[in-house]
Amino acid sequence: MFFSPANCLILLLVLNFTDAGRILRKIKERVRNLQLQEAKQHLQKQTVSGRQPLQHVKEGRIHQQLDHFNRQDVSTFPQRFFVNEAYWQRPHGPVFLFIGGEGPIFEFDVLAGHHVDMAEENGALLLALEHRFYGDSINPDGLKTENLAHLSSQQALADLAVFQHYISQNFNLSHKNTWISFGGSYSGALSAWFRKNFPHLVYGAVASSAPVKAKLDFxxxxxxxxxxxxxxxxxxxxxxxxxxxxxxxxxxxxxxxxxxxxxxxxxxxxxxxxxxxxxxxxxxxxxxxxxxxxxxxxxxxxxxxxxxxxxxxxxxxxxxxxxxxxxxxxxxxxxxxxxxxxxxxxxxxxxxxxxxxxxxxxxxxxxxxxxxxxxxxxxxxGVDPWKELSVVQDRTEDGEEAQTIFIRDTAHCADMMSRKVTDRCSLKKAREEIEKHVVSWLKMAAAGED
Missing domain, CATH: 1.20.120 (Four Helix Bundle (Hemerythrin (Met), subunit A))
Structure with missing residues (x-):
């Protein structure tokens, strides 16, 4: 992997996830449900205080090519996304893209979370794109083995590039709108790979607990x-x-x-x-x-x-x-x-x-x-917290610099949640570091446009 020191942040935690057995999958589902409940509570508090962020959220579909690498195949599938314009400082405010992973996305993915907190502070347009073949982004016959051939990270990265172009056209965005991508675990790896493969589309990437290395026997x-x-x-x-x-x-x-x-x-x-x-x-x-x-x-x-x-x-x-x-x-x-x-x-x-x-x-x-x-x-x-497949030093095996934040005593992707009073000091400091990087990217991008 190549990581530009100015434009990519690989955020790595000690504890990560895998989908090895039934119970672990159920625990993971519980975590996701708990996060959604907390997001709902956060939203209710905002509603009581007179703010109505839910009114700014819109759900949409983009018809993505099923196979981006075969021009003769014109088949498509509907890919779901959410948009939140509540904090966007038009027309040149940045764009924060939350990348979906191996599961469905929800409207709360553009309403709560650390990336949403930062979007509010930096006047960003919030987006969330669901991964192909997960959630509602799948054709009726998509799970048949022959059709799963179109399920891959490479196709997903191409989806992201097409989606970036689609949003740019629909919201009249220009090079002055700086894109930052966010993801955790598998989608964290996608966030890093998106920045690596399409540096002209996304200026910086936050990759939380990202297993960017593949390994057969883990x-x-x-x-x-x-x-x-x-x-x-x-x-x-x-x-x-x-x-x-x-x-x-x-x-x-x-x-x-x-x-x-x-x-x-x-x-x-x-x-x-x-x-x-x-x-x-x-x-x-x-x-x-x-x-x-x-x-x-x-x-x-x-x-x-x-x-x-x-x-x-x-x-x-x-x-x-x-x-x-x-x-x-x-x-x-x-x-x-x-x-x-x-x-x-x-x-x-x-x-x-x-x-x-x-x-x-x-x-x-x-x-x-x-x-x-x-x-x-x-x-x-095998089974794994994915630290061993992440980048935990400030330089990759290829010698390229990578900015890393290593949180020693917290849980998988905990940094992605909104701030809480009960958070450990290490988690609070990590979020502060992330915020500094994001702000610096936005300043560098703006300076480059002057």
């Missing part, structure tokens, strides 16, 4: 999870990590001789009799730990401090040789207490069946599309 994720569990700043310890390792070893040992007992202890829907189902069970239990690490203090499950409290608490209620195992059982019960699922589904056959469902996403699910993308483009096999 087992390094587990190492980062382990390191996070030992981080004293967030409540971790070496004892906590040792307890987690011991617990999983105990599950594996017991499952080989008494799978029915394991199924009963962890509330499984079925007994994991074959290897595939046993792997599903282990993956889902691992998801509880990984989801905790990824989202830590986001309020959707438990924090690392709380998890480690369970895994290191000495209790006479447990027999010594089964103590770690029973602590993991307790963690699973904590998860189930926050879930509406009657039991833990560990059927690998059902997982495969769900992945083969080509009907339009019910509730805008994205498992099939994202699995296809990761398998065909990125790898990501």
């Amino acid at each position: 087992s390094a994720y587990s190492n980062i999870v382990g390191l996070s569990l030992t981080n004293k700043a967030v409540g971790g310890s070496e004892k906590c990590l040792a307890g987690v390792r011991e617990a999983f070893a105990a599950v594996e040992a017991l499952m080989s001789g008494n799978a029915s007992q394991v199924a009963m202890d962890f509330g499984c829907c079925t007994i994991p009799k074959n290897l595939d189902d046993q792997i599903e069970l282990m993956q889902n239990l691992a998801d509880i730990v990984m989801g905790t690490v990824q989202y830590n203090e986001e309020g959707v499950l438990m924090s690392i401090n709380e998890l480690c409290g369970v895994m290191t608490n000495t209790s006479k209620a447990y027999e010594k040789e089964m103590e770690a195992y029973n602590r993991l059982v307790k963690l699973a019960k904590i998860y189930h207490s926050t879930s509406d699922e009657p039991c833990l589904d560990i059927s690998h056959e059902k997982t495969v069946k769900d992945m083969m469902d080509t009907s339009l996403p019910l509730g805008r699910r994205a498992e099939r599309q994202w699995t296809y993308q990761t398998c065909t483009e990125f790898g990501f096999c």
